[in-house]
Amino acid sequence: MPVHSPLDLPEGDPFGPENLPYGVFTTPGDARPRIGVRYGDHVLDAGAAARAAGSPHAELLAAPLLNPLLAAGRPVWTAVRAAVRAWLTEDAHRAAVEPLLTPLAEAEMRLPFEVADYVDFYASEHHASNVGRIFRPDAPDPLTPNWKHLPIGYHGRAGTVVVSGTPVVRPSGQRKTPADPTPVFGPSVRLDIEAEVAFVVGRPSARGTAVERGDLREHVFGLCLLNDWSARDLQAWEYVPLGPFLGKSFATSVAAWITPLEALESARTAPPVRTHPLLPYLDDSADRPDGFDLRIEVVINGETVSRPPFSAMYWTAAQQLAHLTVNGASLRTGDVYASGTVSGPEPDQLGCLLELTKGKGPYLADGDEVVLRAWAPGPHGTRIGLGEVRGQIVPTRY
Template sequence: MPEQNPLAPLDPAQPTGPTGPTDPVEPVETVGPSSPLDLAEGDPFGPHNLPYGVFTRPGHGYPERRGGVRLGEFVLDAGAAAAALGSPYVSLLAQPTLNPLLAAGRTAWSDVRRALTAWVTVPAHREVVEPLLHPLSEVTLHLPFEVADYVDFYSSENHARNVGRIFRPDAADSLTPNWKHLPIGYHGRSGTVVVSGTDVVRPCGQRKAPADPAPVFGPSVRLDIEAEVAFVVGVPSGMGTSVALSDFREHVFGLSLLNDWSARDLQAWEYVPLGPFLGKSFATSVSAWITPLEALDAARVAPPERTHPLLPYLDDSAESAADEPGGYDLRISVAINGHVVSRPPFSTMYWTAAQQLAHMTVNGASLRTGDLYASGTVSGPGESERGSLLELTWNGRDPLDLPDGKRTFLEDGDVVTLSAWAPGPGGTKVGLGEVTGRIRPAA
């Protein structure tokens, strides 16, 4: 299929799939359901999904944060439901953060998920559960867990090659020599991870264009996005030990969308020789909802073909499909001010989340409950599948035509929204919680 012009509207008639444009999750129209438990057919947030979050309900007697589970356009007070139904999982669900549930481990995750599914599907529970479902329009969503450490990877070959072609156009190979041998990453700043809907203040810092005689200080003029997928660690590991590929699911609870906001001008001046610093640390936005890995079993796919032999701790060729989760077929949509500019396919990522976790711990670095690690920018092979403005505009050379004007990089007031869905069981769709953020002027 020929590549598309990223400035042209994406054709919804084109086939969907890992290498083609796909539709974002659209709200499902409901016609007066008699109960929040009566979802419209095909709702991407049905009982097959059940992502976790944390909410308050100001003005309705819910001033304290509490764990919740999304069902359609409602959130279930999971702790209250557990208490009302005499569940042994009250201590995990009736908390102001998801960290206790994350730390409980895979057996508890599966047991809790089975219980929640029964609570929202078994008619005998309806009378108890219905009053504990609250409209999303009446709640405030919060960062669902306490972030411990944050690591960001660089695992899309399409993205890495695009960046190489932009900044090293004369190089014999657009990839760095190490790229096919290990998942490249850096340690970020966990304290500036924020929940979707949080405004992002344009960062200030030093920048220096190649022709400038000296650096200057001021607001970033090349503010960018990076459409990514984040993985949330539940079970910790000991310092001095490593996590094998086959143990990925013993440690990782779920995933969510993530926007790694990037000040490209600050980044370009500061990153040699130690990599990203102030150009990345001012804000990282994550979804308010964590989708458990069990909800995504139908979306598992094989990663791209390996073109270089891998060292044993990264070699996933010998792992069985049951033990090695491989890649995930997530269909991402990137919109600026409501206008879709890209649809990056996560299934094209060269390095998997299991390989990233194995590499992150192979030196003996320990995991903590609440560790967050991100995939790096998700980009597909087509021009309309690039996950950053750096690529979509080819470093500002080819501006995007939006209904409200041209864009090379983000302007104050711009609202960026990432949404996504994945194939679910029986032909359903699993919706991922969106990530949105508005750019505010520099302080």
């Protein structure tokens, strides 16, 4: 029987030549972190392939992190993507490239880039409304007065962004229920998930300048799934008046694979209809559609509990980037900004346990494993797979 080549993918593989996400991996026989491109259920050693092809981008692709490639900018990203596709699909490269493919099961994935800053937004109207009804049941409007006028966000902790598969230690901290006379200290008993999408910044911007909505693709390299683990009991006690802190900063999990924005052109979609006039720097009414049709799945202990649609997000990545920099804040290579919890209008489209259980629980127990998966429409009826985010809760260490 003929030997199957990893270059010959089955029809409809979501990690085919229309996708080509980037990551960083090691193997049992070679502990050097190196850039990989996922192709089917294999990983291409991009640096080795570039050297074999005599590519002018060989040095960028030989780096142990994606940061040099991220910083190179859109023309280089486009050129490298075209070259990688050629290496994987053209017969002229077949003999040189085939030995450079490692089975995914034998690759240990690393955090693919050094995270510079981390910002988390709150861009789902459905999520914000549901949370408002839980915490402010008597309020005439579940949304805060500013919500329809700007993308609300907060600055998080970059040092605890971890790659998919990293165990999540149950955090400890202060908490206080209405029945407690004083705060108590101990492990979180309301540990939650937040199914989100993260955007990874490549080209930086100068401090004191603003990035316009239309420049999203000049600065953002790609996107990935993100789980912003949340200790709801710690958060509820600490967040007034300055917002999330220890209830969020203990762990944020990202996928091992970054999908280039170029792979998602067929997934672009119009955001929901705006109900309030927007200031000019946020007004996208005349823009090309900048939403993304991503179909997310939330799986807990092997059971699918929700399917949040990213297309329902009120604020787009382009608007978030414009708002993030409108005060003159600079972008750095490796910045990550996340969408906030993705929730849709239906009961089976909610992106966190707080919403799914209407605040009553149960929340995550030690040993629970959460997996986020997603796909997007690709060209010619194909599907673009996003790298999964997996994390298991382990008991507190203190």
